[in-house]
Amino acid sequence: MLVTLHGAANEVTGSCYLVETGNCRVLIDCGLFQGSKHLERLNFIPASINAKKIDAVVLTHGHLDHCGRLPLLVKAGFKGRIYGTDGTLDIARLILMDAAKVQADDTDRENRKRVKAGQKPVKPLFTAADSERVFKLFHPLPYNKWISIAEHLKIDLIEAGHILGSSSVILVGDHNGGKRRLVFSGDLGQWNIPINRDPALLDTADAVFMESTYGGRNHPTYCDTVKELTDLIKEAVGKRGKILIPTFAVGRTQQLLYHLHEMFRLGEIKPFPIYLDSPMATAATEIYSRHTELLDPDVRDFFVGNNIYASLPSLKICTTALESQALNDVEGPCLIMAGAGMCDAGRILHHLRHNLSFPNTLVLIVGYQARESFGRQLLDGVNPVKIMGQTVFVRAKIVSVEGFSAHAGQSDLLRWIEPVARLKRARLILTHGEPHQLNELKYKLQDEFGVSPEIPSIGDTLEI
Ligand SMILES: [Zn+2]
Ligand SMILES: [Zn+2]
Structure with missing residues (x-):
């Protein structure tokens, strides 16, 4: 299988993985880049994704950096199903409608300035109507149930403990007659804190794409x-x-x-x-x-x-x-x-x-x-x-007051990956983190489990 990183590589936002087998093409997350003008310029659907030929999208959770490019994907011709847990899809609805409103307000403000300066007005990235078109494609899934989402491709959503409805995605697909098992962590939460359930542990995998937001440090207790x-x-x-x-x-x-x-x-x-x-x-x-x-x-x-x-x-x-x-x-x-x-x-x-x-x-x-x-x-x-x-x-x-983070700290990330890392057969691919956090986690994983994690860049395609 081929996995191309279209975001959250060497940085935190814009999560989007394109998974391709011989028969089908799916996206895991389709998130917005946020945080600086430089990143916001990346908020488009690259031609190589070819929206019309995507079979399905799977959302790990409803945060904007994981679902915010969906309206652009639909504008570019995507017509398949968008899967996620019930909770994730409800939160994505709320977040995408809010994002459309924020963009409408920002664009109005910007255009008032542009009119005064004699410049052409700009358009928002997407509108409330664009978001509504996304919701029509939503298809809720339960946790812990294998579902076929494309030809020879099935997924199982397991608890990620990050926000309500958040999941990690286990994806099993056939490619040239060989079965591959991939895990996308999504954003992982802390263990033993109120509100969210604890993240579910993994058993085995051929490759794990793992978030590393706090790969370099622990939170206060x-x-x-x-x-x-x-x-x-x-x-x-x-x-x-x-x-x-x-x-x-x-x-x-x-x-x-x-x-x-x-x-x-x-x-x-x-x-x-x-x-x-x-x-x-x-x-x-x-x-x-x-x-x-x-x-x-x-x-x-x-x-x-x-x-x-x-x-x-x-x-x-x-x-x-x-x-x-x-x-x-x-x-x-x-x-x-x-x-x-x-x-x-x-x-x-x-x-x-x-x-x-x-x-x-x-x-x-x-x-x-x-x-x-x-x-x-x-x-x-x-x-x-x-x-x-x-x-x-x-x-x-x-x-x-630090410590309320919805993200796992370093020790929780190690706890999550340990069962797979100890087997030493899966490729570990670190994403969704700033470079120093990714590197700290990489060295820690090397020290603890003797494995060699990879840190890909945006646009890289990995063959698994
Ligand atoms: Zn998140
Ligand atoms: Zn995130």
């Missing part, structure tokens, strides 16, 4: 992370301040809601007002409530039906922009969760503008902040900052 979060919130509540959490809608929001509930239930902190000021995070939470069968058994009761709202009576949902603005007049202590997760856009910006100058404000950074993001500036201590055209002096406490 989850227990320490939750304690740090609790202590910080306790301190801020004591000062009657506002706690602002820039949050990612899918996964992180639900994790925080669960831990806030636990803090109240255990009596660590007396309940105080929590505002979920993100329609997208509210919609993502509803998806979690609908699919509790895919969650860690310990948290199912909390998420099922409307239980979140019954268990967290101090939680209020802000739907409209007016409700969001009204939070400016609310007295502390209170906690506001709003997007975007890296503070580059969205409602969190007006909360930051309004509250950064108060010394009893706490800004809790609980997710990855890219190098050029506004969240990174805050963490780096830039002062004053410019928000929405206004200069604001920062007197708030800005703290990063």
Whole structure:
């Protein structure tokens, strides 16, 4: 079989593998490149993929860097089925509609500038209508069931523990009479943390394509992370301040809601007002409530039906922009969760503008902040900052709590690959990581298991 890497090679975003046998051609993921202008220029479907001749697409999970080029694939003539678990397809719907809206807003802003400069207007990468055409091809699959998706090609989706519905893909195909078993890890989660189930372990394979986002390091322990979060919130509540959490809608929001509930239930902190000021995070939470069968058994009761709202009576949902603005007049202590997760856009910006100058404000950074993001500036201590055209002096406490990552750290990655690596017969191919993370993981795998992992580049074709 031939596997060509059309993304997430020597970097994290744009996941897309083209798998070719003598009889058929399928894609595993079809993700968007994100993070810099240079990467965003790669957001097209290369002619060599030949969208009209792709038999099927399999999604490992619903994050944009794994599904965001699907509208482009469909525009280029793809008409086959798009497979993924139920949860993955629901999240992909939410994420693709949001991405279409963000692009429409960005394009409008850009075109206003271009009109003034006498330049031609630009078009968005894709629209909401393009996304809708993708959804018509969605075809949900259960976990742990072999399904034929093309001639002499079958797949089995196993739990990856990353976000709701996430899976690794085991693919078995015939090529020139020889059977090959390939594994695509997708993004892998941490073991023994609430919300998601643990990743499923592998048995055997001819080749494993493995994510390496945190190949070079481990996260702080989850227990320490939750304690740090609790202590910080306790301190801020004591000062009657506002706690602002820039949050990612899918996964992180639900994790925080669960831990806030636990803090109240255990009596660590007396309940105080929590505002979920993100329609997208509210919609993502509803998806979690609908699919509790895919969650860690310990948290199912909390998420099922409307239980979140019954268990967290101090939680209020802000739907409209007016409700969001009204939070400016609310007295502390209170906690506001709003997007975007890296503070580059969205409602969190007006909360930051309004509250950064108060010394009893706490800004809790609980997710990855890219190098050029506004969240990174805050963490780096830039002062004053410019928000929405206004200069604001920062007197708030800005703290990063690490350890809530949806990605496996190095030791979890080793745990996942160990059963296959010990057999020493599979090719290990490291993807979805920045170069130093890939290299660190490669050396660690060499040391631990005496294997020789490969690190391919974008556009490389491997024969397996
Ligand atoms: Zn992901
Ligand atoms: Zn990813």
